[in-house]
Amino acid sequence: MMSTRALGLGSPLRKAIFSPSLARNQALIRTTLAKRAIQTESLPPSAAVDILNKQRLKRPSSPHFTIYQPQITWIGSIFHRATGGALSAVLYGFSLAYLFAPGTFDSVHVVEFVAGLPDAVKYTGKALLAAPFAFHSLNGMRHLSWDMGKFMSIKGVYQTGYTVLAASAISTIALIFM
Template identity: 30%
Template sequence: MTQTQRPLAPHLQIYRLQITSVLSILHRLTGIFLASGALVLVVWLSAISEGKLSYETIQAFFHHWLIQTYFFALSYSFFYHLCNGLRHLAWDAGYGFDLKTVHRSGWLAVGMSIILTLLTWFLIAGD
């Protein structure tokens, strides 16, 4: 008698990620990523305290395109974490739990974080 091969976890074949799941995971990942930004801030402040040469060296390093890409991602992470944190704050106050509002506020958090990131970088480029 042959044994039929059944999937071990059939729910994985039919499960579809929901926006709330993706945004929750993204909120946690951006929080972790922001911790790396805190370390970069400490390095930058240390370079300032060391004097002019150290400061100019770190500033030159920060102008590399790869580091600029990191800063862009860091600024998006900051704004997403902020916007989604405000969303969670509204939930803590008991607002926005119906499914329609949950989806709208999720997309609003994503959209506002993109707008705020682009606006910030547009203003930085204007200097």
């Protein structure tokens, strides 16, 4: 077995181990680590919500869509959802009305009621039903084409968007004058 003397490390190791400066350094290290750099305090559990709310107020808010230039992609998406919701509301509303008052909302009474309306009200009512129906139907076909992997480029998305708008306008006019 090699001794530290043979390697020439005997006296430096002894000095490092038994020197009083090392003991002073260890005491310094212990006192430094024992002290905390921040103060803590004990809070009740209900204070957590208040602290969280204060932190949320300091967070930056994400940009709202109004700061962006309007694009046909997000406008089409918003209107597709809106027209789908509106058409569903009309369908369920009429269905529930027919369920609770079948004598009032049957086909004969509805046709008689609409026949008695002025022409301007008829055309306005047709437009209010035809426009969302035409747009939602045609934009739905656009979405189906995307599901098949067609028109997925930026150019294709914009072309189909403008095509849906033009076809919706033509379809709405055609449905109004039927």
